[in-house]
Amino acid sequence: MVTERGYRRLEEQGQLPPGPRWWPVVGNIFQLGWAPHESFAKLARKHGPIMTLWLGSMSTVVISSSEEAREMFKNHDVVLAGRKIYEAMKGDYGSEGSLITSQYGPHWRMLRRLSTTQFFVTSRLDSMQTVRSGCIDRMVQFIQDAGESGTKAVDVGRFFFVMSFNLIGNLMFSKDLLDPKSERGMQFFHHAGKVMELAGKPNVADFLPLLRCLDPQGIRRKTQFHVERAFEIAGGFIKERIGISMENGYTEEKRKDFLDVLLEFRGDGVEEPSKFSSRTINVIVFEMFTAGTDTTTSTLEWAMAELLHNPKTLNKVQAELRSIVTPDKKMEERDIENLPYLKAVIKETLRLHPPLPFLVPHMAMDSCKMLGYYIPKETQILVNVWAIGRDPKTWKDPLVFKPERFLEPNMVDYKGHHFEFIPFGSGRRMCPAVPLASRVLPLALGSLLHSFDWVLADGLKPEDMDMTERMGITLRKAVPLKVIPVPYKGWPVFGNMTFDLGTMPHRTLAGLRPKYGHIVWLNLGAIKTMYGPYWRILRRISSMELLVNKRINDTAPLRRKCVDDMVRWIEEDAAAALARGESGEVNMPHFLFCMAFNLVGNLMLSRDLLDSQSKEGHEFFDAMGKIMEWSGKPNVADFFPFLKWLDPQGYKRNMVRDMGRAMNLVSSFVEKRAQEGQIGKEKEMFLAGSETTSSSIEWGMAELLRNPELMRKAREELDRVVGPNRKVEERDMDELPYLQAVMKETLRLHPALPLLVPRNALQDTNFMGYLIPKSTQVLVNAWAIGRDPDAWEDPLSFKPERFLGSNIDYKGQNFELIPFGSGRRICVGVSLAHRVVHLGLASLLHSFDWELDSNIAPETIDMNERMGITLRKLVPLKIIPRKRIACE
Numbered sequence: 066m067v068t069e070r071g072y073r074r075l076e077e078q079g080q081l082p083p084g085p086r087w088w089p090v091v092g093n094i095f096q097l098g099w100a101p102h103e104s105f106a107k108l109a110r111k112h113g114p115i116m117t118l119w120l121g122s123m124s125t126v127v128i129s130s131s132e133e134a135r136e137m138f139k140n141h142d143v144v145l146a147g148r149k150i151y152e153a154m155k156g157d158y159g160s161e162g163s164l165i166t167s168q169y170g171p172h173w174r175m176l177r178r179l180s181t182t183q184f185f186v187t188s189r190l191d192s193m194q195t196v197r198s199g200c201i202d203r204m205v206q207f208i209q210d211a212g213e214s215g216t217k218a219v220d221v222g223r224f225f226f227v228m229s230f231n232l233i234g235n236l237m238f239s240k241d242l243l244d245p246k247s248e249r250g251m252q253f254f255h256h257a258g259k260v261m262e263l264a265g266k267p268n269v270a271d272f273l274p275l276l277r278c279l280d281p282q283g284i285r286r287k288t289q290f291h292v293e294r295a296f297e298i299a300g301g302f303i304k305e306r307i308g309i310s311m312e313n314g315y316t317e318e319k320r321k322d323f324l325d326v327l328l329e330f331r332g333d334g335v336e337e338p339s340k341f342s343s344r345t346i347n348v349i350v351f352e353m354f355t356a357g358t359d360t361t362t363s364t365l366e367w368a369m370a371e372l373l374h375n376p377k378t379l380n381k382v383q384a385e386l387r388s389i390v391t392p393d394k395k396m397e398e399r400d401i402e403n404l405p406y407l408k409a410v411i412k413e414t415l416r417l418h419p420p421l422p423f424l425v426p427h428m429a430m431d432s433c434k435m436l437g438y439y440i441p442k443e444t445q446i447l448v449n450v451w452a453i454g455r456d457p458k459t460w461k462d463p464l465v466f467k468p469e470r471f472l473e474p475n476m477v478d479y480k481g482h483h484f485e486f487i488p489f490g491s492g493r494r495m496c497p498a499v500p501l502a503s504r505v506l507p508l509a510l511g512s513l514l515h516s517f518d519w520v521l522a523d524g525l526k527p528e529d530m531d532m533t534e535r536m537g538i539t540l541r542k543a544v545p546l547k548v549i550p551v552p553y554k555g556w557p558v559f560g561n562m563t564f565d566l567g568t569m570p571h572r573t574l575a576g577l578r579p580k581y582g583h584i585v586w587l588n589l590g591a592i593k594t595m596y597g598p599y600w601r602i603l604r605r606i607s608s609m610e611l612l613v614n615k616r617i618n619d620t621a622p623l624r625r626k627c628v629d630d631m632v633r634w635i636e637e638d639a640a641a642a643l644a645r646g647e648s649g650e651v652n653m654p655h656f657l658f659c660m661a662f663n664l665v666g667n668l669m670l671s672r673d674l675l676d677s678q679s680k681e682g683h684e685f686f687d688a689m690g691k692i693m694e695w696s697g698k699p700n701v702a703d704f705f706p707f708l709k710w711l712d713p714q715g716y717k718r719n720m721v722r723d724m725g726r727a728m729n730l731v732s733s734f735v736e737k738r739a740q741e742g743q744i745g746k747e748k749e750m751f752l753a754g755s756e757t758t759s760s761s762i763e764w765g766m767a768e769l770l771r772n773p774e775l776m777r778k779a780r781e782e783l784d785r786v787v788g789p790n791r792k793v794e795e796r797d798m799d800e801l802p803y804l805q806a807v808m809k810e811t812l813r814l815h816p817a818l819p820l821l822v823p824r825n826a827l828q829d830t831n832f833m834g835y836l837i838p839k840s841t842q843v844l845v846n847a848w849a850i851g852r853d854p855d856a857w858e859d860p861l862s863f864k865p866e867r868f869l870g871s872n873i874d875y876k877g878q879n880f881e882l883i884p885f886g887s888g889r890r891i892c893v894g895v896s897l898a899h900r901v902v903h904l905g906l907a908s909l910l911h912s913f914d915w916e917l918d919s920n921i922a923p924e925t926i927d928m929n930e931r932m933g934i935t936l937r938k939l940v941p942l943k944i945i946p947r948k949r950i951a952c953e
């Protein structure tokens with residue numbers, strides 16, 4: 066065997082892996098620092114990914130890159146499968162019964178086989194599923210009680226610890242140890258906790274053999290004391306269990322726990338004992354607690370901390386969860402496979418915060434050669450998985466918490482084959498409990514994210530969170546995470562839903578953007594369409610084939626006629642009002658709507674349908690106004706199908722009535738004037754096409770009236786191009802860039818369909834790194850996009866000039882301006898609408914001077930919006946037309 070002095074000579078000769086200079090006696094101990102994983106990573110940058118350190122007299126090789134780890138586990142796994150036993154682990158109880166601390170050999174093999182074939186085997190884990198979900202349910206309940214319904218901060222780490230402890234307790238003895246009623250359980254918890262605390266303390270006796278017998282910090286003595294107490298208690302549980310099983314005998318139906326497995330074990334009596342002594346059982350039991358609780362707790366606490374530190378990610382993982390597990394249900398283990406993002410969150414947590422940053426220290430069972438270096442027998446081997454998980458050579462933006470990286474196809478997992486990500490180790494000594502951890506970690510985290518919304522305590526901002534690490538038995542968060550759990554009630558709470566939407570959904574949704582980013586997930590209940598039947602109407606028009614270009618070109622004279630009619634009606638209406646001694650104000654939306662409606666009627670049926678003076682015209686307009694009112698109110702029955710027949714707010718009744726009125730009128734026009742029998746979709750087309758065009762012209766007029774200087778410019782351009790002696794024609798449009806800019810600016814600020822027409826995801830889609838599950842309704846907030854300060858300078862000002870000399874238009878190619886949508890489902894009426902809005906607005910400006918009532922100053926024109934079928938002006942624009950001499 067090589068002596069210590071011998072090792073050092075070998076190092077000097079360059080046969081041992083290189084390393085920093087060491088001091089006599091203490092070696093490199095002073096370079097350990099408070100965060101050895103970090104200090105070692107720093108040293109490795111200088112001395113290489115396989116490096117020798119002297120911890121006192123303990124020669125240590127540190128592996129710090131995936132390539133070196135691959136070499137170790139692939140080619141030297143057996144010889145490096147020993148365990149370095151620390152002082153605290155040594156005791157009278159020895160390492161005889163322990164899987165973690167036993168050296169590689171027959172005893173270890175027997176225990177390991179027991180673990181993999183009995184404890185963590187799928188069939189046993191499946192049969193104990195209810196045990197796990199029970200522990201997690203109790204944790205949710207404890208947190209709910211402690212959080213006092215969303216007002217009080219809780220230390221989540223403590224709850225995770227209790228849950229993991231009880232979980233192991235149940236796996237071992239079918240017993241909740243941490244039950245206030247079980248005093249012995251609480252004592253066991255106390256002593257086990259102390260042992261873990263002591264094991265995490267650096268012990269000088271490990272590094273300086275001379276001091277070993279002195280046990281200078283008393284760590285060994287104290288550890289032994291607590292281990293003994295814990296063993297006594299566990300021994301009591303075991304005895305009781307043996308008593309019970311003698312009394313009752315085991316029946317086949319009884320679910321076996323780990324203790325049953327240990328008690329029933331019968332070995333060959335040669336390489337393995339014929340049966341386990343109670344001491345061995347005690348050691349194995351105790352070891353499961355030490356191995357399982359702190360690792361699970363630390364991972365879950367870090368996962369929560371990272372999510373709160375990255376609210377968008379939190380939002381995203383909750384969205385995924387709540388789309389897969391409805392709020393009235395509990396998350397179950399079988400849901401995990403449908404929650405790829407949640408699994409990715411767990412992996413990303415383990416990448417950045419492996420609970421055992423050096424694995425459990427390995428030891429060379431014999432001397433060997435690795436990567437050309439000599440590794441003497443009994444060298445301690447530390448694999449710095451913390452540094453490997455943050456290696457910039459392997460990981461892009463290694464310090465950023467980005468679960469998306471694990472969503473890519475063929476991405477790595479932690480099963481020990483991808484050496485860039487080995488939080489559970491690899492090879493023979495790899496953690497045997499991976500199958501258990503893969504179930505518990507996502508279930509525990511997912512259940513908490515599903516049951517509660519989480520708010521940081523004391524108004525702490527995510528970016529101000531302290532994310533420092535503290536090294537104990539595992540790598541924990543230095544400052545315990547304090548968060549307020551707000552019970553999540555999901556969509557059955559109507560208040561929540563109404564808040565989500567409001568009567569101005571585009572504004573509400575835009576308001577969520579600063580907090581949640583550009584893609585926001587909302588759970589709007591069970592339905593797929595947000596505004597019930599009206600959106601469906603609009604959706605249909607976009608798939609109709611009626612608006613083909615050729616037809617539009619051929620029908621220019623019809624539009625001209627409809628616009629002329631409008632001008633004439635306005636003139637007559639104003640004259641009649643003046644004759645009645647009124648101011649001559651006309652209700653613009655009424656005439657605009659009639660114009661647009663007739664236009665569609667003419668296009669489709671070659672008939673005028675409305676006459677502004679007719680009784681039907683007024684009745685129709687009134688019904689339309691009512692529909693707008695009803696459709697502007699969110700209807701709970703649209704979100705909750707089971708409420709449909711109740712029609713709780715009576716909206717549906719009213720809507721059906723008014724919709725019926727409008728539809729009947731349309732049908733009667735159609736039948737009367739066109740003698741057409743079956744008209745289905747076309748009826749809807751009338752409403753949708755008329756609404757969008759007329760509301761756009763109304764907004765354009767309103768904006769120009771508010772900005773007289775802009776009105777003057779638009780007028781000047783018209784006078785110059787068209788002149789006083791003829792009407793505006795569609796062919797003039799190319800010569801009217803300012804008018805076009807006015808219309809673009811109007812559609813930017815006031816898109817008629819602010820959320821476009823909702824789309825449905827036809828299949829699960831990965832969209833910009835987010836999972837959009839099949840059937841999700843996708844709303845594009847064109848209104849918010851048009852007002853985005855990142856895309857538009859001074860976005861809230863009406864400035865047509867911004868479009869002069871620019872190529873931006875609304876044909877679906879410039880995504881900052883998409884009032885008609887884009888892509889396959891872009892409004893099929895875009896060319897028609899383009900012509901109608903320009904012709905309509907131009908004719909109105911060219912035919913009349915417009916005056917406001919003398920009490921109203923331009924800048925005080927009410928520009929509030931109202932959401933109906935389209936986004937209308939809340940207060941209908943009423944203005945006085947004065948026929949322009951120029952237009953005679």
Ligand code: HEM
Nearest residue numbers: 165356357360364421424425488489490494495496498502
């Ligand atoms: C987040 C959860 C967990 C992580 C990250 C983790 C990680 C690890 C690591 C890194 C090792 C050492 C591998 C090596 O030395 O090469 C290990 C070993 C071990 N783990 Fe886990 N573990 C977790 C949960 C558990 C649980 C829940 C249990 C038991 C209930 C458990 C039982 C063990 C045992 C018995 C060993 C020793 C294996 C041996 O030496 O052969 N672990 N674990």
